[in-house]
Every structure is written in structure tokens, then in C-alpha cells.
Amino acid sequence: MPEIPDLEGYRAYFNKRLPGLRVVSAEAPIAWIVRAGREEFLERMQGQVFRPVERKAKLLLFPFAPQGGCAGGNGDYVVVHAMLAGRYQYVEPGARRPRMLCWLLALDNGLQLRYFDERRMGRAYLVRAEEFAEKVPRWTEMGPDVMDPELTEDRFVGIMLRQRGMIKNALTNERVIAGIGNAYADEVLWEARLHPFRKRTDIPEDGLRELCRAIRRVMEWATPIVTQLMEEKGLPTKMYRDHLRVHARSDAACPRDGHRISAITSGGRETNFCRECQA
């Protein structure tokens, strides 16, 4: 699943290319992925001009200016939740169409922005700014984005102090804090030297403060790596994860102490950590 560094990579990639481009036409071969419905999507997207792409939690937001490109106008957004398998292409129209192509936008520079989804779990919402709460599911229930500057260390600690249960579950629960998934949760907990199954109530406030700093350090470390990979190797079909230190590294050596990385699978997701340096 794309997580913050991946989505920030997309954002940087698209912002180098899309702003100012106009949508000439749209297609929606798998129309139900687009929650507006095919007719409305095709009609409403035509003539829209891309503004800079934004991210909130695991959502990528494509804002548009009304035809003519008035900046900052109260235009439409395409809000994409890619879930596990939603991917993008930015290609020539003749490029081979991927299986499970859900929607595409043909642009006035001759290229196409395409979204495909092998599992068809992702969704795209066509909404106006004032309609987010009403039309984007769970928008209002989401906790603060972990990279939101308004999420101060004190506020983070305050939120965490209200949680019970295991720390990894709190980190990956978007109703608590938003944007961290299974892979980067493992990285963050390794960075903070916290055992993923440790109960939040057993972690002193100092540990929670360090956890907050570890989140920012990991995201700020990984985002430029992923951004550069997308520039060099192109938009991924499988997320770029070779730089990770513990996630999906079971039996490899912990980069900190050489101890073997452990793997525990529960609820269909694997958790990786080091028993030596994470307590």
C-alpha cells in the first residue's frame, strides 16, 4: 500500500509535470471505481486544468481550476485512495494499456494520466472543496496527518495517551493519526527502539515524544529516496521498498546491532522488528 513517502514521491513527480495542463478528454473503463459515475466524470473532467497535487494521509488530491485556469478557484478535486494495488501511469496514448485500467485523463500535452488497480479496491472521488466531509468516506473521522505541522509533539503525546492496546495498532489506526501503514510503522518503531507489540500504557511519555520525532525522521529520510527513485526508474508498479531497514527484512541483520530481524504475522500482515534493540 502506498504510504507517506510513496505518496510524497507521487506528489513531487506529478507536480513537476501536471500543473497547468488541461484535460482534453476522460475515459473510465471501470467506471464504478470513480464514485461520480461515468457520465458525470467524463463530462465534468473535460477542460479542467491541473493545479498542484496535494496529499492528506493516504489520499492523493488532484485539484483543478475551472476552464481558463483561474488560480485558487473553488474548482473540483479528484481524490484518490489507492488502497493496496492502485497505481498510476503517465504515458503516451499508444503505450500498452494495463490490465484493470480504471480511468484516464488525456492531456493537452499529448500524454495521459492513467490509474489502474489489479485488485480494484481503490476509489476516486470527484468532489468540490466543500463536499469532502460529505463525499469522501472517513474524511471527518481521520486523525491528524502525521506530517501536519499543527501536529505538535505535545498534541501527539496527548492523542497517544488516550490509546490502549499495542503501539503498532495505534500508529496504523487512521482514526488516531493518519498516514502510517504497515511498512513504515515497522520502520518508525525500529527508529524509536520500541517493540511493536508493546502496550501503549507501558510506554513513558519520553518514549512517546521520541516516537513522534522518529515518525518525522523516518518520513523525512525515506521521502527523498522514493522521490528520486520515481524520477530515475519511473512510477512504480510495486512500491520502492529496498531502502527499508526492518520491514520485509526477516532473517536479515539489524543494521544497528547485527541481530536477526524477527517476523510475526497476525491479522494477515507481517510485523518485522529486532528483539535486541527494540524493547
Ligand SMILES: [Zn+2]
Ligand atoms: Zn537491532
